[in-house]
Structure formats: structure tokens, C-alpha cells
Amino acid sequence: MNRSVAPEIKDKLEFHLPTIKQFQLNNGLRVIFVKKDNLPIVQMSLIVNAGSRFDPANKSGLSYLTSMLIDEGAGEYSALELDNEIESLGSIFGVSTDSDLIYMNMLSIKDKFERSLELLSTVYASPLFTDEDFEREKRKLLTKIVRNYDEPSYIASNNFRNLVYNITPYAHPILGTSQEVETVTNDEVKQFYKNTFLPQNSYLIVVGNITQSELEEKLNKYFNSTSFESNNTDNISSPIENDSNIYFIHKDGAAQSEIRVGHLSNKRTDADYFPKVIMNSILGGQFSSRLNLNLREDKGFTYGVSSGYYYNKYFGYFQIATSVDSKNTGETLAEINKEINGLKQNISIEEINFAKSFLVKRFPSMFETYTQIANNLTSLVHYSLDKNYFNNYIQNVERCTKEEIEKAAQKNIVTDKMIYVVVGNADEVLPQLSSISDSNVIELDKFGNKV
Amino acid sequence: MNEILNIEYQKHTLQNGLEVVLYKDNSLPIVSVNIWYKVGSANEIEGKTGFAHLFEHMMFQGSKHVPKEMHFRYIEEAGGNLNGSTSMDRTNYYETVPSNSLELALWLESDRMGFLLDALTQEKLDNQKDVVMNERRQRYDNQPYGLAWELIFSNLFPKDHPYHWPTIGWMEDIEKFELDDVKKFFKTYYSPNNASLVIGGDIEYDETLELVKNYFDEIPSANSIPEIQVPQTGLKENKKIIHHDNVQLSKLYITWETTKLYEKDDAALDILADILTGSKNGRLFKSLVFEKQIAQDVVSFQYSGNLTGMFIIMATAKPGVELDKIKNEILKELKQIEEEGITIAELERSQNAITSSFIYSLQNLNSLVDQINNYNTNLGEPNSFLFDLKRMTNLNIDDVSGMTIKYLNKPFVELQIVPKEVEVESE
Numbered sequence: 001m002n003r004s005v006a007p008e009i010k011d012k013l014e015f016h017l018p019t020i021k022q023f024q025l026n027n028g029l030r031v032i033f034v035k036k037d038n039l040p041i042v043q044m045s046l047i048v049n050a051g052s053r054f055d056p057a058n059k060s061g062l063s064y065l066t067s068m069l070i071d072e073g074a075g076e077y078s079a080l081e082l083d084n085e086i087e088s089l090g091s092i093f094g095v096s097t098d099s100d101l102i103y104m105n106m107l108s109i110k111d112k113f114e115r116s117l118e119l120l121s122t123v124y125a126s127p128l129f130t131d132e133d134f135e136r137e138k139r140k141l142l143t144k145i146v147r148n149y150d151e152p153s154y155i156a157s158n159n160f161r162n163l164v165y166n167i168t169p170y171a172h173p174i175l176g177t178s179q180e181v182e183t184v185t186n187d188e189v190k191q192f193y194k195n196t197f198l199p200q201n202s203y204l205i206v207v208g209n210i211t212q213s214e215l216e217e218k219l220n221k222y223f224n225s226t227s228f229e230s231n232n233t234d235n236i237s238s239p240i241e242n243d244s245n246i247y248f249i250h251k252d253g254a255a256q257s258e259i260r261v262g263h264l265s266n267k268r269t270d271a272d273y274f275p276k277v278i279m280n281s282i283l284g285g286q287f288s289s290r291l292n293l294n295l296r297e298d299k300g301f302t303y304g305v306s307s308g309y310y311y312n313k314y315f316g317y318f319q320i321a322t323s324v325d326s327k328n329t330g331e332t333l334a335e336i337n338k339e340i341n342g343l344k345q346n347i348s349i350e351e352i353n354f355a356k357s358f359l360v361k362r363f364p365s366m367f368e369t370y371t372q373i374a375n376n377l378t379s380l381v382h383y384s385l386d387k388n389y390f391n392n393y394i395q396n397v398e399r400c401t402k403e404e405i406e407k408a409a410q411k412n413i414v415t416d417k418m419i420y421v422v423v424g425n426a427d428e429v430l431p432q433l434s435s436i437s438d439s440n441v442i443e444l445d446k447f448g449n450k451v
Numbered sequence: 452m453n454e455i456l457n458i459e460y461q462k463h464t465l466q467n468g469l470e471v472v473l474y475k476d477n478s479l480p481i482v483s484v485n486i487w488y489k490v491g492s493a494n495e496i497e498g499k500t501g502f503a504h505l506f507e508h509m510m511f512q513g514s515k516h517v518p519k520e521m522h523f524r525y526i527e528e529a530g531g532n533l534n535g536s537t538s539m540d541r542t543n544y545y546e547t548v549p550s551n552s553l554e555l556a557l558w559l560e561s562d563r564m565g566f567l568l569d570a571l572t573q574e575k576l577d578n579q580k581d582v583v584m585n586e587r588r589q590r591y592d593n594q595p596y597g598l599a600w601e602l603i604f605s606n607l608f609p610k611d612h613p614y615h616w617p618t619i620g621w622m623e624d625i626e627k628f629e630l631d632d633v634k635k636f637f638k639t640y641y642s643p644n645n646a647s648l649v650i651g652g653d654i655e656y657d658e659t660l661e662l663v664k665n666y667f668d669e670i671p672s673a674n675s676i677p678e679i680q681v682p683q684t685g686l687k688e689n690k691k692i693i694h695h696d697n698v699q700l701s702k703l704y705i706t707w708e709t710t711k712l713y714e715k716d717d718a719a720l721d722i723l724a725d726i727l728t729g730s731k732n733g734r735l736f737k738s739l740v741f742e743k744q745i746a747q748d749v750v751s752f753q754y755s756g757n758l759t760g761m762f763i764i765m766a767t768a769k770p771g772v773e774l775d776k777i778k779n780e781i782l783k784e785l786k787q788i789e790e791e792g793i794t795i796a797e798l799e800r801s802q803n804a805i806t807s808s809f810i811y812s813l814q815n816l817n818s819l820v821d822q823i824n825n826y827n828t829n830l831g832e833p834n835s836f837l838f839d840l841k842r843m844t845n846l847n848i849d850d851v852s853g854m855t856i857k858y859l860n861k862p863f864v865e866l867q868i869v870p871k872e873v874e875v876e877s878e
Contacts, residue, residue, distance in 0.1 A: 140747065146699050288524045
């Protein structure tokens with residue numbers, strides 16, 4: 001037995017993508033369906049264009065509060081009765097919100113699919129929004145905001161987003177600010193719901209062990225609500241880009257520094273998406289990335305570091321994220337700058353082949369669970385990707401050339417736009433920051449106000 | 452429907468003592484390779500804590516035929532993902548790869564089981580000590596409430612009990628480890644007769660067994676594994692600890708010592724936790740969060756290991772609410788269960804939810820194979836999904852209510868994590 005050489009990887013594998021079906025109900029609700037029958041499970045995701053970017057001026061948190069209230073009683077059921085109905089079925093229901101969307105997810109056993117769908121439609125179409133539930137959930141949200149600002153990573157991520165998406169509806173925290181949430185009324189929640197929870201403003205994604213005809217029949221039975229005209233405006237102004245600065249936020253007793261570095265970037269549908277994925281994979285998108293091998297496996301400054309392009313419907317941003325011990329904070333920023341500049345100067349063909357291999361060969365494992373497939377379908381419709389996006393994925397990765405990837409690095413990593421956010425202990429960390437690049441150091445409080 | 456929980460498998464034991472379980476599912480072209488070594492932080496001693504976990508990091512640093520950085524690289528280039536984790540009782544390593552890369556995964560796993568020390572250097576150890584100290588800072592020291600676990604463990608169990616310290620270890624211990632510690636630990640615990648290998652997914656049985664034999668047969672077994680010494684436990688009276696942290700909301704943790712993993716009462720305590728806090732209708736959630744609104748959240752669970760277990764209830768106070776008030780409400784609700792019992796409706800709701808969760812848990816190959824290894828290692832029977840589920844569904848209301856008298860009437864550790872100073876919140 002010869003152990004000195006790695007075993008060769010045998011022939012190519014056969015992998016068949018699931019077939020994606022799309023259809024529309026009479027009331028305008030668009031449905032995306034994948035039949036998957038290895039287990040007796042149905043996963044449904046009802047998504048609504050009602051995320052935090054739709055919060056009206058000075059009413060941040062309205063979308064989030066609406067999402068908290070949506071399942072606090074619906075139709076003939078009070079909040080506790082509704083929860084009891086769902087749990088007794090053995091179904092799992094959850095609501096989540098990001099800056100673009102509110103997601104209502106229902107996972108059920110096949111036998112309980114019809115009743116689960118009926119309850120999902122009740123939540124969507126007939127929430128109660130009682131004053132009592134409103135007061136309770138509003139207080140809960142206000143406490144949650146207080147709690148989150150104890151978290152160094154939350155402070156870092158929120159301030160970074162706010163600086164990058166400056167003066168757009170994407171800038172404010174998804175949970176809202178305490179001051180503005182205080183002013184939100186139950187009537188405003190009801191109005192927000194009325195404006196956004198409309199069939200033509202929503203998608204239903206279903207991955208499950210049922211037939212399409214069975215699904216259509218049940219949908220027509222439970223999702224036959226009348227449609228309303230949407231008066232949801234969807235105009236987004238461009239962010240006003242902040243100067244490249246180091247923004248420092250002091251945290252009492254911090255045992256580490258939370259670091260975010262990056263800048264505004266382009267939309268998900270830009271033509272150089274694939275070269276960008278490969279380029280980022282080399283920089284910080286895989287464990288064996290330049291950043292992680294340097295900062296973790298060589299220097300031991302951190303438990304881990306990653307980079308990525310993160311997308312909303314209208315913009316994206318580039319972000320490197322890590323947390324490092326206080327004494328190495330300055331050196332970490334210098335190393336990050338070194339890696340960024342290095343990537344713009346040189347990317348080897350070996351690195352490109354490695355990243356392509358990583359991306360192409362892991363592709364089948366992105367279609368393993370019911371939830372994973374539902375999430376893939378969500379990006380498909382949310383970013384309006386080509387309907388053959390997944391069929392062409394492997395080919396699109398493989399055909400990227402070295403020139404395209406180098407060009408993507410030049411275009412999508414902009415050194416003189418770089419925003420640095422550091423949350424840490426001022427006494428130890430601030431003196432290390434003055435020597436980093438030409439950037440000024442600006443001190444903020446945890447809410448982003450200048451101090 | 453529960454028939455799908457009755458899985459087929461093959462089990463073999465190699466001559467060197469390595470247990471091998473094969474589970475075939477050809478629905479996707481992926482395969483999961485999963486090894487459990489029967490060693491965790493419970494095998495450590497005072498002054499040398501955190502070593503099982505630090506050692507886990509060293510297992511990714513290359514071995515005789517695999518240079519540093521290459522373990523990750525081989526798996527990533529093959530399109531796989533990999534990791535490991537350490538608990539009180541065991542350390543696991545796993546990689547899920549496209550099925551044509553199965554041999555690669557076996558080559559890597561066998562090389563570090565058989566030939567780790569040939570590639571060990573001081574530089575690698577120093578580097579991973581720094582990484583682990585940063586892991587400790589990131590996951591515990593710099594997290595709000597992050598020191599709760601180690602405060603509970605070290606107060607519930609006496610100084611010489613194997614569960615007294617956190618798995619990540621005390622910072623001053625991590626700093627002190629030396630190369631000799633690594634060598635001794637490897638020779639003592641990382642042998643085929645102290646491990647269980649499960650391979651699941653897109654495989655053929657005979658071919659896979661042949662491959663396993665090729666790579667693992669020659670690795671020698673070790674001498675007997677040292678027994679863990681477990682001193683007497685049991686609190687004589689309630690213990691109260693107040694810890695000041697960088698937080699704005701106070702949080703309460705009440706912990707009782709209970710019973711170990713897979714004991715009959717272990718399941719009854721799981722159900723009790725679900726009935727207390729598993730949903731909005733959970734008794735404590737309904738009382739504290741929904742009706743009285745004195746707590747922001749409340750969570751409870753039975754946490755059990757090979758030596759013993761504990762039942763924990765924790766609740767975050769709303770601003771301005773005293774933790775004593777929350778504690779009294781919690782004890783009042785437990786008293787009520789003790790006196791009046793739980794209802795059949797509560798039990799059935801909980802059992803339905805748990806039954807479905809077993810089915811949902813079959814979706815991900817990596818976690819499914821890890822569960823098979825859990826059953827093989829702890830119960831000696833890989834196909835224990837139905838057994839495990841029936842532990843829950845066979846219980847009656849008295850089995851569950853009885854837990855309050857049997858365990859939750861005993862002395863407990865009360866931990867309060869409170870703000871360092873009163874801070875005026877403004878935006």
C-alpha cells in the first residue's frame with residue numbers, strides 16, 4: 001500500500017438537477033415547485049417583498065414588528081391556539097426578515113401537508129393584529145434591540161452596513177432603532193401589512209413529496225383570496241459613498257476586536273458574477289483561502305476569517321469579517337490590506353483551478369435537503385436569475401478565464417473606497433490604528449453616532 | 452411512516468479493533484465519512500484542561516504523508532466539506548465528499564490515525580494554541596453571557612470531577628501545553644480500538660469494506676485505555692453565584708444534576724423541557740414571556756453525557772425585572788407540575804413534534820451519519836432511531852411529571868449574570 005500519493009479521484013459523477021416548475025394562481029401568486037420524494041416531507045416558503053427597506057421614513061423596525069406579529073393569532077385562532085395547532089401537527093413554522101423580504105417557512109410531514117398549508121394561508125391572509133399582542137411584541141422587540149447591542153459582532157456588522165449603504169433604505173438596522181420603534185402604532189403595522197402582503201407581491205416556494213396537480217388543487221382551495229392593487233413603491237436611491245476611513249467603536253472589557261472591511265458593490269445580476277465568485281473564493285471564500293491561511297494558519301491571530309459579496313435586490317457589498325485578539329488588531333488590518341493588494345497584482349492559474357474545482361464539485365451537495373433547495377429557489381426568483389441558472393452553473397464557473405478573474409479583482413475590490421470598522425477596547429487598540437494606511441480614524445458610539 | 456427510521460447497515464470489526472459501520476443511500480452522489488474517538492474533556496485532569504479540543508485542532512495540521520494545510524486543501528479541492536468537534540465524552544471528525552472521492556477521505560483519515568506524530572512540530576502546536584485561545588475569546592470571553600457554561604459546570608461538579616471544566620479549557624492551561632502532551636495523548640487515545648468509523652451515502656458495501664481494510668488494517672491497536680475516575684457528586688444545599696458581565700439585561704440560570712445519556716429518565720427530562728419551554732404554549736414561556744411579560748425569553752433542556760447529566764432552565768429578564776421574581780415564578784410552575792401533573796394533551800403535542808423531528812433529521816447525510824455513529828458508540832447498535840424515538844413516545848404523563856419530584860426538588864446551582872454597572876441607554 002503506497003500512502004505517499006493521494007488516491008486519484010475516479011470518473012466524473014452523474015448528477016441530475018431537480019426539475020423546477022413555475023406557475024401562477026388566478027389571484028397573481030407565483031408558485032415555484034420542485035418534487036422531491038426521498039422522504040415524506042414538504043417544505044413551503046412564502047416570501048413577501050416586505051423587508052426592512054420598505055420601512056417608512058423614521059419608522060425603522062416596522063417591517064420587523066409586522067413579521068413578529070404575523071403569527072400572533074390568525075383567523076379563528078388566538079396566538080397560543082395557532083401555535084398549538086401547528087405543533088400538534090408536528091409541523092415547524094418560523095418567520096424571518098431581512099432587508100428585502102419577510103419569509104414564512106413551514107416544514108411538515110407529507111400526511112399533514114394540507115392542514116399545514118391551510119394554516120399557512122390563514123397566517124398570510126388573516127392575521128389578527130390585536131392591540132394586546134401588538135403591545136407585547138413591541139416591548140419584546142425593544143428589549144431585543146437592547147440585547148443585540150451587547151453583541152460586539154452585531155455592533156460591527158450593523159455599523160458596517162450603515163456606513164456602506166449610507167442614506168438608503170438598506171442602511172438602518174433590520175430590527176430598527178429603539179427611538180423609532182417606540183413611535184410605531186398598531187395601525188401602522190396593519191397598514192404596512194395591507195400594502196405589502198399581496199399575492200402579486202409574494203412568491204410561494206414548495207419542495208416536497210407531492211405531485212404538481214395535488215399542489216395546485218390545494219393551493220386553489222386555500223389561496224383563493226381576492227387580489228388588491230399594490231401601492232408599494234419600489235424606488236431606491238443610490239447610496240452616498242462614505243470616504244475610506246477607519247471607524248472605531250469602543251467596547252468596555254472587549255476580549256477581542258471585531259473587524260469588518262469592505263465597500264459598496266454591484267448587483268447580484270452583474271455580468272461578472274462568476275469571475276467574482278472565483279476571485280473571492282481565493283481571497284476568503286474557502287477555508288484554504290489566502291486570508292485564512294495567513295491570519296489563522298500562519299499567524300494565529302484569529303479563529304477564522306472570511307470574505308464575501310453579499311447581495312440585496314438592488315445593491316451588494318464586499319465584506320471581510322473576522323475577530324482577532326486585541327494586541328494584533330493593527331497588524332491584522334495591515335495584513336488584510338496586503339492580501340487585498342496582492343490579489344489585485346497576482347492570481348495564479350493553480351489557485352484558479354483549485355477554486356473552480358471547489359465550486360464545481362460541491363455543486364450537487366447544494367441540493368441535498370428540502371430546505372437547501374427551497375433556499376436556492378428563493379435566490380432564483382428574488383434576484384430574477386435566468387431560469388436555467390442552475391443548469392448552466394457548472395459551465396459558467398468552468399469557462400471563466402484568468403483574464404476575467406483578474407479583471408473582476410481590479411473592478412470589484414476598490415482600495416480607496418475601503419471602509420474599516422473595528423469594535424474593541426480603545427486603550428489597547430486605538431494606538432495601533434493610527435499607523436494603518438492613509439485612512440483617518442473616526443470614533444463612533446455603538447449606534448453609529450460620532451463621539 | 453416510522454419504517455423509514457429503521458435503517459439497514461453493515462457492521463464489521465477489524466482485527467485491530469476498529470468498528471466499521473456502512474450505510475448505503477444512493478439518492479445523491481455524495482458520501483459522508485465520520486469517525487468518533489472515545490475521548491473528550493472528561494479524560495483530562497485539573498491543570499491540563501482543554502487538551503482534547505486542542506488536540507482535535509492538531510489533527511488538521513497534516514500527518515506523515517499529508518503536508519500542513521493539505522488536509523483541508525485535498526477535501527476542498529474535491530468539493531467536500533469537513534470539520535471536527537469535541538465534547539465532554541468524545542471527539543468526532545467528518546468529511547462529506549462527492550462519492551468518487553471516498554478513497555481520498557479514507558486515505559486522509561487513516562493517515563492521521565496512524566501517522567500523526569511523524570509530522571508534528573513545535574511551530575504547528577504554537578500556531579494552533581494561538582488559534583484556540585482566539586477561539587476561546589471569540590466564543591466565550593467576548594460573548595455576552597459567554598462564561599455561563601463554565602460557571603455552571605464548575606459549581607455543579609466538584610474540583611476533581613471530569614465535568615468540572617469547560618471543553619475548551621481554562622486559558623492558562625491552553626497556554627501551557629507542550630509537544631510531549633500531544634504525543635502522550637495521541638498514543639493513549641487515538642487508536643483504532645478506541646474509535647468507531649461510519650461511512651454513509653452513495654457506496655457499495657463490499658467495495659467500501661475492501662477500501663477500509665486497505666487503509667486501516669495495518670494501524671496497530673493500543674494498550675488498554677485508562678478508565679475515568681468519577682468522584683461522588685451531589686450538592687448538599689443550593690449554591691448561588693452572581694457574575695458581573697458586559698450586558699444590559701440580567702439573566703438567570705438554574706441547574707440541577709440529573710441522569711446520564713440514554714437512561715430512562717433522560718428521555719422523560721427531554722419531554723419535560725419541551726413541555727416547559729418548547730413552544731409558546733410551554734408552561735414557562737406562557738407564564739413568563741406571554742402573560743406576565745417579566746422575561747424576554749426562557750429556555751430549558753436536559754444536557755446529558757456518559758457520566759451524568761443536568762437539567763437547565765434559563766431566562767433573560769425584561770429591563771427592570773428582578774431575577775428573584777423570575778426564579779419564584781419558575782419554581783411555582785414546577786411545583787404545580789409536581790402537585791397536579793401534566794396533561795395528556797401536552798404530552799401528545801410534545802411527542803408529535805418529536806416524532807416529526809426524527810423524520811426531518813434524516814435530510815442531511817452528514818448529521819444522519821453522525822447520529823448513526825452516536826448510536827453505535829453509545830448503544831452498540833447503529834440502527835437505534837426507533838429505539839431512541841420510542842424512549843420518548845412510550846412515556847406516560849406520570850413518567851414526565853415525576854421528574855420534578857425525583858430531580859428538581861434537589862439542591863441546585865443558581866447563576867445570575869448581571870450588568871457590571873447601571874448604564875443609561877440612549878441613542
